[in-house]
Amino acid sequence: METLQGMKRDHHCGELRKENVGTDVVLCGWVARRRDHGGLIFVDMRDRSGFVQVVFDEASMEGGTFHKAESLRNEFCIAVRGTVRARSEETVNSNIETGEIEVVCTELRILNKAKTPPFYIQDGIDVDEMLRLKYRYLDLRRPEMQKNIILRHRVTKIMRDYFDRNGFLEIETPMLCKSTPEGARDFLVPSRVNPGEFYALPQSPQIFKQILQVAGFEKYFQIVRCFRDEDLRADRQPEFTQLDIEMSFKSQEEILTIMEEMVKELFEKSIGAKVETPFERMDWDTAMDKYGSDKPDLRFDMPLMDISEYVKGSDFKVFNAVIENGGMVKCIKVDGYADIPRRRLDELVKFVQIYGAKGLAWIQYSEEGVKSPFKKFYSDETFAKIAEATGAKTGDLLLVVADKRLVVDTALGQLRLEMGKERNLIDPDKLRFLWVVDFPMYEWSDEEKRWKAMHHPFTAPRDEDIEFLATDPGRVKANAYDMVLNGVEIGGGSLRIYNAELQEKVFESLGLTQEEAHAKFGFMMDAFQYGTPPHGGLAFGLDRLVMIMAKRASIRDVIAFPKTQSARDVMSNAPSEVDDKQLRELSIRTAVKKKEAKQEENA
């Protein structure tokens, strides 16, 4: 193996163009592909910037160098000195940006050899993801993965520039925090110096960023690692990155404006996408009622429509019973889909059942007249009225669900998305942002038989709803807001409580005793005694945002070293067993026997 001694890289592979013809260059990079052609060897050489073709010509070069070139294999790390020359017209390759030129090598150094990689270092490979993760250092060499990581860098840089320019300070908050088992499960860190005690890794810097407002920093942001020890889904990681923001003395509307301007700048500068501001604001009630979702995808319309008034009081007992029990009958209209196959309708019945609906009905306004499972219970006039009310024309399909409001909305909301995809109504290049506002303060937990905070217990209720905190929690709306993009929640936040008494009332309504509240958040309620400013903020999930921007299906594709579904790093093999000495020093024991010990037992 050779060194770079005496050679200094002065160009990058992917940047060479016709203008460079005649220039002597030194390149460093990897062999992406090699082709031999008589006394010529062609190497596609790759670095972070892209590819260039390097030519080794037996006729015109020193024998030793050509011989060396013959030993090149894929992924060898090399340095090349050579001259840029124009390719002949018939050999120009318009597929790559450097396709008009090639580099004629005069000196070659092999900096490192390479074994044959376990998969091709190229885009669009069809390889088990576990293999990609195990050889992440090779997977990340693939241009599409490099592009993702570079985009992620650009995204955070643009965010930081924006917030810095707007007077925000990036302030670091601790990673070794206090465990406050609300919300999700904490990762714990045993303390050696304080035996029997534990730190928790932060689920978010929520409390610290509020404390920074008490401390008078006024405008805070941070791009920060957060941790949740929950069972993993496709788009979740035990550690994830958050853009975290908090500010004082700002109204909700001012906060939303600052954020949408950030997003506008971000999308324009990083992926060249134009974003219109201000975003639409939609209250939570409307979002649920009209789209059956608190994160509606507005790239297509297809609203949920209430047809209870047309179908009530008939002989059809199903609808009657629902309506009498306070439920409702709603539908969505799928244009031009009256000829939906019967088999597909049966599948859709099963589909809505996943979301708790007992069944699905429909009205097909077909050329041959109305088809519907409940046709015999209603007059033609009723179906005409429904058509008028929903705007259904001949050829259109109504899908109908009858149930309690939440079930109807949820099931039809999901069905709406399904139909949007099935009928090709969603333009993948469209960016439809909106703010969903006025979230309920609480949601009822059937599991725990108590009200839980929909966002978190520091969210401020609307002033006009404070009187209902104790008497009618379900009615209380919060000054909370989510930013939604194409049906995905990309950020959310709220104005916060900044008054110790109100904070205590909210803890109380969540079933925390004064003692519990003080044990967990006492210092925060103390802090509220010293002139806390009105404040609010929000947080964006960075991984998911970059995933959407990069048009990838998995957040693992935009994280350099992600964990698997079982929370493992399969490259370095973490987590792993540790020495007993380490546990002893931390004053903990594991309740699991060591693998070696277990094997001995089995032996």
Added chain:
Amino acid sequence: METLQGMKRDHHCGELRKENVGTDVVLCGWVARRRDHGGLIFVDMRDRSGFVQVVFDEASMEGGTFHKAESLRNEFCIAVRGTVRARSEETVNSNIETGEIEVVCTELRILNKAKTPPFYIQDGIDVDEMLRLKYRYLDLRRPEMQKNIILRHRVTKIMRDYFDRNGFLEIETPMLCKSTPEGARDFLVPSRVNPGEFYALPQSPQIFKQILQVAGFEKYFQIVRCFRDEDLRADRQPEFTQLDIEMSFKSQEEILTIMEEMVKELFEKSIGAKVETPFERMDWDTAMDKYGSDKPDLRFDMPLMDISEYVKGSDFKVFNAVIENGGMVKCIKVDGYADIPRRRLDELVKFVQIYGAKGLAWIQYSEEGVKSPFKKFYSDETFAKIAEATGAKTGDLLLVVADKRLVVDTALGQLRLEMGKERNLIDPDKLRFLWVVDFPMYEWSDEEKRWKAMHHPFTAPRDEDIEFLATDPGRVKANAYDMVLNGVEIGGGSLRIYNAELQEKVFESLGLTQEEAHAKFGFMMDAFQYGTPPHGGLAFGLDRLVMIMAKRASIRDVIAFPKTQSARDVMSNAPSEVDDKQLRELSIRTAVKKKEAKQEENA
């Protein structure tokens, strides 16, 4: 308490100037001080930008508002609408930037009240640090603390701008890593999903940043949290922040240049300090020999000088014995200090003993002639020769240590710093940067009776020294470098090994068996099989760097929420005991009884 409803802050307190006279403004902030003067109330109002004087005039304002102003106390959070007016000449306050104007209040809102803070919210308070940490949200309101945190933000922003502009990518590496108990002690995180297994929090992203080079990212940086579970000293924290850098295809000299240009830009842009580049390069041997330190403070000279040749072979057994045993006699010259009090000399004898020297001797070239404890053993000619060799003139003092090289250098190096301070030779405003290069690869651990890596086991030995790896480790120099500022190491790094066989050899020389090396770093040695580029990098301790830039004595003053010496956050009370349920879920038990349980036992 009132809200901001209908009022929109449009100016900041500290930015108002004479040019604003006549402007109507809305300010938000805190009451820093209130003085009453007949029918006038003066409030020094503070926000992040600074202070301004607000006047409440009973004669000209609505009675309710004046009454409200009378209720104001320190640290109340308020909003003020008013008009900027010029102060009369005799009331101009040139101590504050807004001292030429004041704001005449027309509307006051009390956004939040405040109890009396436990200490004054002002600079230079003399308060127990534990109290400051417990009420960190108040401590951080003090202007000097705000300045530190704002400086820290500026520093990281300038760093990120610099590296982005120079083609570096900020890439996030995992916090939940594999435990590799080399170096310092790991913080461990039990895995719930993988019972009996543990993650470790990273001591640095060393391995990941090298893997990113294998992955072809070429230029990486990150400002990243790191963790070391070591007993804390004044300038150590269990979690700390590091500027972490790694790059491929660069020579050591290129790496040093990129870093010194960064530092130059950083100091100029953040604190307006001019920095000369390139920095002096000094090899480790020279630094130790000449200044007795691997991080010499070059703000003053006073080199260590070897006078062995003049004192050997005399009747003075102490010197003779040392020299015969391979040791040496060295001195430093303290100009104009021949009249050092005898008492002080006795103290200095004790001082050098801290650093392992058995004693201290001296030569005073006083007006009355030479004074020295070893005068009778040498001729006047010898003392004259020593004076000539060291440049000592009448009035100068030589302080002399005789011992093994390392002891002499260390003791005299420390004595040099002591004399530098004592003789006022150190200009506190001077910035003296240098690179110390060519560090030894290994240092001998008397404790463990083995060679240990001076930097870490991934450091590349110099090519010409590789042959001595197995036979004479002490002789091997590494391609390692430290950046030193005013006698403090602020950053350090090395070129790395990028060849699997050499890496194995180094592991071997450190006493790791092949099995151990593969269990810990197998994936890295695998990675080295796939065309790893030559690479190197370094890391800067951000906390310490900002501390120096802010001219503070403790890193806790530049960290928003630091831990105490016993690794506690005394504000939120972390670490703390946790629920048994949490431990059960993690399959661990604590070896410590719960405090409540202990109390019951005692009851």
